Amino acid sequence: MTPVIWRRADPSDAPALSLLGGATFLASFAHDHPGDALIAHIGKAHGLDYYQAALADPEQHVIIGETALGAPVGYALLTPPNLPVDPEPDDYELKRIYLLGPWQSGGHGHALMEMALEAARERGAKRLLLAVYPQNDKARRFYARQGFEQIGRMTFMVGDVPFEDMVYARKM
Template sequence: MTPITWRRAAVDDAPALSILGGATFLTSFAHDHPGKALTTHIRTAHGEAYYAAALADPAQTVLIGETPLGAAVGYAMITPPDLPIATDPARDVELKRIYLLHGWQGGGHGDAIMALVVEEAQRRGARRLLLAVYPQNDRARRFYARHGFGEIGALTFMVGDVPFRDLIYARTL
């Protein structure tokens, strides 16, 4: 399997993250999300402007994974918590997004990026790592369980104008 080199993304990575974010979201959810809502969501939540703003915000960290030739194949976004549960911004961080293109899933790449996410959360002084996950994404839920996450709540996640139920998971650091 092709190796991945992980690094902290910079503002000039916004175009690559937009393409990668849209591709991974589409690949992950096209099987059960309506096309128009999916397209609307990808255009806004994975647009280049979204990633440029996130990368310019010092409270957010995006880790990007690249092949030896510089092609972006995975990323993780760590943010202040923005979930409908009680949080402590001084002790909690949210893993807003974590994706790998299908061809790079398995082989330890997910474990590698999760280790970097935990390291970043601890560097920030966090005591708890939070995330939201789609209940029908069994592979992701198994991955999170293997990494010590457990369910603590639920939320409504909008994809375009279509509501979906997500689960909120937490892991003590």
């Protein structure tokens, strides 16, 4: 497998993150999300403006993984928590963690999660939260191996279509 070079993203990475975010979301959910809703969601939640704002916000932390040739293959986005659970004072949220399919093995997901956990610890987080689609069995198994447990449920809008997600947490 091609090695991945992980680093903290900077403002120049916004175009790559927008493409990668849209591609990974589409690859993950095209099988059971309506096309129009999926396209609307990707346009809004993975647009260039979204990633420019995230990279400019000191409260957010973005990690990007690239091949040696500079092609983006994975990323993680951490933010202050915005999930419908009782927050603890030192919570942080892993809002997104995605790898392109060919890089979803060989320890790349574990390496990205370790970097995300370290970023959360550096911010003083005592608990990391995330939301996951219940039908995404592969992701749910990965999170369980990483020590996450379900603590709630929420509605996640994709365009104008509601989906139910599970909220997970992991003590640091």
